[in-house]
Amino acid sequence: MESPNNPNEFERLLALADYDLDTIELEGQLKDLTKLAAKVAGTNISLVNLIDAVTQWSVAGVGMPVMQLPKEDSVCQYTIQGDQSLEIKDLSKDERFKHKFYVEDDPNLRYYFGVPLRTSSGHNLGALCVLDTKDITITPEKADLLKIIAEEIINRLDIIKSVNELKSKVKESIEKQEQVAHDIRGPIGGIIGLAQIIKDQGTNNQLEDVLEFIKVIQSSSQSLLELADQILSTKAKEKAPKQLNLQNEYNLQVLQEKLKNLYGVQAEQKKVKFSVELVSKNLETRFSKIKLLQILGNLISNAIKFTPEGGSVSISLSLEEKNYSNRLKAKINDTGRGMTADQIEEIMNGESKTTKGTSGEQGYGFGLPLVKHLIDGMGGVLKIDSEVGKYSAFEVIIPV
Structure with a gap:
C-alpha cells in the first residue's frame, strides 16, 4: 500500500534538517519523557520517532530497543x-499494517497511539507513540497529558537546537576575535618599526617635539601589540574552542564511526555490504558537523535502498586543504540500479520523482533534492556519475 503523500513534505524535511540533530545522542535527553509517556498511557512501550525522507529513527524509548x-x-x-493524534486499536486488523513484521512476529504489536511532534512553525518532525501487545484505553485526560509530553519533547529539541546555534556563534565570535588580533599585529608591528626609525632619525636631527610625539605612538602601539598577543592566548581560545569541538565538531574518525553506527544496520538488514573508509592522513583535524549527517545520511540511505541484496555500498572520506581552508570530500558508491541522464539532471535541478527501491522500498522523491539544496546552501559541490543497471557514484565536496 502506498504511503501517504504530504504536499508540504519538502518543507517538513527542511525543518527537520534545520534542527541538525544527531540521532545517536538524543536518547539520554528524551528517555525520561518516554518513561513518563508509557506510565501515563499504561503501555509497555513508548517511542520518540523522528522521520526523514527515507527512515524512521527511534531516538529514545522504553520497552523496545x-x-x-x-x-x-x-x-x-x-x-x-x-x-491530531492517531489511535489504532488493533494493528492486525488494519490493512496497512497487519502484514508488517512487528505485527505478525515478535513483539506482536496490536495497540498504537501516536501524537505528532509539531514545531511552532507547524512542521511535524516525527511522533511520540505508545504501543502494546494488548488493547489499551486512552482516556481524553491521558491523551491531553501525552500531547503535553509531546510538546515538551519539541521544547527540548528546540533547546538542543538553540544551544548548538549558540555554540556556533560563540565559536565564530572567537574565530573573529583571533582574526582581528592576527590582522592588527602586522600593521601595528609596522608602526612600531617605523616609529623606531623616525625616533632614531629624530634624535640625530634634535627634533625633541617630534620625538615626544613618536614616543607616545610607540608606547601606544606596543600596548596594542601586547593586547593582540593576549587575545591570541586568552582562555577563550585555549579552552572554549576545545570544549565546543567535542560537541559541535567532528574529525574524520568520529564521522566515520557515526556513519557506520547509523547506516550499518540498514545495510545489514538488506544484506548489502557496507564500508566507510578514510583516505586522508589528517585524521585529527576538526571541522563543523553542521548538516553533514543530513547530507551524507540521505545519500547513503538512497544508495542502500537502490542496491540489491548481495551488492555493496562504500563510502570514502577525506579532508584536504585548498586556499588555506579545509574541504571535506565524501564519495558514496553503490552497485545498485543506477540512474539515467534525465534522472541525474532532475536531481541537479532540485527535482526528483518517486521510485521504489530494489526490495520494494517506497521512494519519496525528496531525499536527493534536499541534499542538493543543503549542499548549495553551504557553498559545496555535488557530482553524480551513474550507469543504469550497474552503479551510482556521488561525490560531495563541502567547505568546512
Whole structure:
C-alpha cells in the first residue's frame, strides 16, 4: 500500500534538517519523557520517532530497543500527516499494517497511539507513540497529558537546537576575535618599526617635539601589540574552542564511526555490504558537523535502498586543504540500479520523482533534492556519475 503523500513534505524535511540533530545522542535527553509517556498511557512501550525522507529513527524509548525502520513500514508516517493524534486499536486488523513484521512476529504489536511532534512553525518532525501487545484505553485526560509530553519533547529539541546555534556563534565570535588580533599585529608591528626609525632619525636631527610625539605612538602601539598577543592566548581560545569541538565538531574518525553506527544496520538488514573508509592522513583535524549527517545520511540511505541484496555500498572520506581552508570530500558508491541522464539532471535541478527501491522500498522523491539544496546552501559541490543497471557514484565536496 502506498504511503501517504504530504504536499508540504519538502518543507517538513527542511525543518527537520534545520534542527541538525544527531540521532545517536538524543536518547539520554528524551528517555525520561518516554518513561513518563508509557506510565501515563499504561503501555509497555513508548517511542520518540523522528522521520526523514527515507527512515524512521527511534531516538529514545522504553520497552523496545531504539531502532531504524524504513519509513514506508512505520505507523508514525501516518501520524505526521496532520496535527491530531492517531489511535489504532488493533494493528492486525488494519490493512496497512497487519502484514508488517512487528505485527505478525515478535513483539506482536496490536495497540498504537501516536501524537505528532509539531514545531511552532507547524512542521511535524516525527511522533511520540505508545504501543502494546494488548488493547489499551486512552482516556481524553491521558491523551491531553501525552500531547503535553509531546510538546515538551519539541521544547527540548528546540533547546538542543538553540544551544548548538549558540555554540556556533560563540565559536565564530572567537574565530573573529583571533582574526582581528592576527590582522592588527602586522600593521601595528609596522608602526612600531617605523616609529623606531623616525625616533632614531629624530634624535640625530634634535627634533625633541617630534620625538615626544613618536614616543607616545610607540608606547601606544606596543600596548596594542601586547593586547593582540593576549587575545591570541586568552582562555577563550585555549579552552572554549576545545570544549565546543567535542560537541559541535567532528574529525574524520568520529564521522566515520557515526556513519557506520547509523547506516550499518540498514545495510545489514538488506544484506548489502557496507564500508566507510578514510583516505586522508589528517585524521585529527576538526571541522563543523553542521548538516553533514543530513547530507551524507540521505545519500547513503538512497544508495542502500537502490542496491540489491548481495551488492555493496562504500563510502570514502577525506579532508584536504585548498586556499588555506579545509574541504571535506565524501564519495558514496553503490552497485545498485543506477540512474539515467534525465534522472541525474532532475536531481541537479532540485527535482526528483518517486521510485521504489530494489526490495520494494517506497521512494519519496525528496531525499536527493534536499541534499542538493543543503549542499548549495553551504557553498559545496555535488557530482553524480551513474550507469543504469550497474552503479551510482556521488561525490560531495563541502567547505568546512
